[in-house]
Amino acid sequence: MLPWKRVLRPLAALLLAVAAVAVPAATAGASGAAATGGGWNDYACKPSAAHPRPVVLVHGTFGNSVDNWLGLAPYLTGRGYCVYSLDYGQLPGVPLFHGLGPIDKSAGQLSAFVDKVLTATGAAEADLVGHSQGGMMPRHYLKFLGGAAKVHALVGIAPDNHGTDLAGLTNLLPYFPGAEDLLKATTPGLADQIAGSGFLTKLNAGGDTVPGVRYTVIATKYDEVVTPWRTQYLSGPGVRNVLLQDLCPLDLSEHLAIGLFDRIAFHEVANALDPAHATPTTCASALG
Secondary structure: OHHHHHHHHHHHHHHHHHHHHOOOOOOOOOOOOOOOOOOOOOOOOOOOOOOOOOEEOOOOOOOOOOOOOOOOOOEEOOOOEEEEEEEEOOOOOOOOOOOOOOOOHHHHHHHHHHHHHHHHHHHOOOOEEOOHHHHHHHHHHHHHHHHOOOOOEEEEEEEOOOOOOHHHHHHHHHOOOOOHHHHHHHOHHHHEEEEHHHHHHHHHHOOOOOOEEEEEEEEEOOOOOOOHHHHHHOOOOOOEEEEHHOOOOOOOOHHHHHHHHOOHHHHHHHHHHHHHHHOOHHHHHHHH
């Protein structure tokens, strides 16, 4: 018999460590509440005729509203967008590292935040851009919390739309009695993202999409967190699935890099937000 009591905690720690590579390490001075001097989370910003919808950025697991967006938020504000980011999925006593609470509850936090942004900007709809869990969690908001009436487009960067097996690691959970229960009790946001979870089964039942929303998925074949990477793709009307390496074969970004600093991915995000003025995304987009 396996000495499961001795290996239970190391297994859980390993799961957390693997998932943690999905987001940047928190900077010592980050508050998680708003970026300072970065040009986003400015509630005086009014959307322009060129970019009439505010953009809400949704961080990934273990992320926060600042660290996840030090690259993409300035990229978008510099192109004239009103950009906002939120913290969600906080656990008591755990600062900076968010996205760990039950995902359906996190979707409720997103709903309240979108309402706040729409009220402040006067816009009728927002666009959502999310990394990892942040690209998947909004789909619960769209499908079950009335978000489809308030959102024009959802752009997922390496989203775990159908969960992850963490390169097969989650398949070991049945061999360690109590491991999955431990994850559910301590970090339900992680348990919800395991392929085949009850949350994901409900989310994807009846189709991946809802009418009236445009969906874009930007994936990298080098993703080591959301695996297999093809499970990130969505099916349904209004969906565009993009593989980063089809745009630039030289791009080696993995799960972390694609969301943090890959300007080729950022260029494709901008195309998804304004398809009427899209320009080809190539390796040269890294210089843009």
